[in-house]
Amino acid sequence: KAGVTQTPRYLIKTRGQQVTLSCSPISGHRSVSWYQQTPGQGLQFLFEYFSETQRNKGNFPGRFSGRQFSNSRSEMNVSTLELGDSALYLCASSLAQGAGANVLTFGAGSRLTVL
Amino acid sequence: AQSVTQPDIHITVSEGASLELRCNYSYGATPYLFWYVQSPGQGLQLLLKYFSGDTLVQGIKGFEAEFKRSQSSFNLRKPSVHWSDAAEYFCAVGNNDMRFGAGTRLTVKP
Numbered sequence: 001k002a003g004v005t006q007t008p009r010y011l012i013k014t015r016g017q018q019v020t021l022s023c024s025p026i027s028g029h030r031s032v033s034w035y036q037q038t039p040g041q042g043l044q045f046l047f048e049y050f051s052e053t054q055r056n057k058g059n060f061p062g063r064f065s066g067r068q069f070s071n072s073r074s075e076m077n078v079s080t081l082e083l084g085d086s087a088l089y090l091c092a093s094s095l096a097q098g099a100g101a102n103v104l105t106f107g108a109g110s111r112l113t114v115l
Numbered sequence: 116a117q118s119v120t121q122p123d124i125h126i127t128v129s130e131g132a133s134l135e136l137r138c139n140y141s142y143g144a145t146p147y148l149f150w151y152v153q154s155p156g157q158g159l160q161l162l163l164k165y166f167s168g169d170t171l172v173q174g175i176k177g178f179e180a181e182f183k184r185s186q187s188s189f190n191l192r193k194p195s196v197h198w199s200d201a202a203e204y205f206c207a208v209g210n211n212d213m214r215f216g217a218g219t220r221l222t223v224k225p
Binding site for chain 1: 151
């Protein structure tokens with residue numbers, strides 16, 4: 001079966017712009033999590049969506065937002081981009097939320113460069 | 116608060132040698148523990164996981180890890196490393212909001 005698909009794979013933006021990243025989870029997976037990966041901070045949890053509801057949120061400013069659609073596809077948005085937002089954004093899906101179920105399958109990521 | 120520490124930023128081993136990557140965690144309850152591997156430009160691939168039961172868990176690609184509650188550790192091992200194992204390895208703990216270690220980059224010498 002198809003894995004987690006993230007689009008676009010690479011993008012370049014300038015400071016002040018906004019960006020939307022898309023994630024299509026594995027068929028049947030209802031939970032989608034987003035992570036930011038940078039050389040300095042490593043992998044940091046952004047948020048998790050389950051059944052179109054944000055269930056958990058990491059420690060990121062309000063410029064970072066997301067949503068999940070009824071087909072479990074998810075998007076994340078970053079507004080007013082800063083240079084420090086340059087990162088690999090990883091999406092992961094899992095069957096369900098909760099104990100014992102949260103084995104994450106990751107996509108290949110979206111590489112964002114902010115100039 | 117849950118956290119993960121991977122003490123070794125970079126490890127170099129010769130092909131065919133054994134490997135052990137260290138992971139220490141802090142978690143308030145029984146932890147769910149994971150090891151992931153990331154090749155350059157790629158996402159993370161699950162190697163193995165521990166939820167409960169047998170403390171020695173087997174994973175893909177010949178990897179295994181042992182959960183030691185008394186030491187709060189979940190070290191990853193492989194008896195004989197292959198050149199294709201060169202990658203970055205991440206230990207993770209958690210449930211709904213996974214916390215990852217900083218990663219250990221593995222270099223394999225021919």
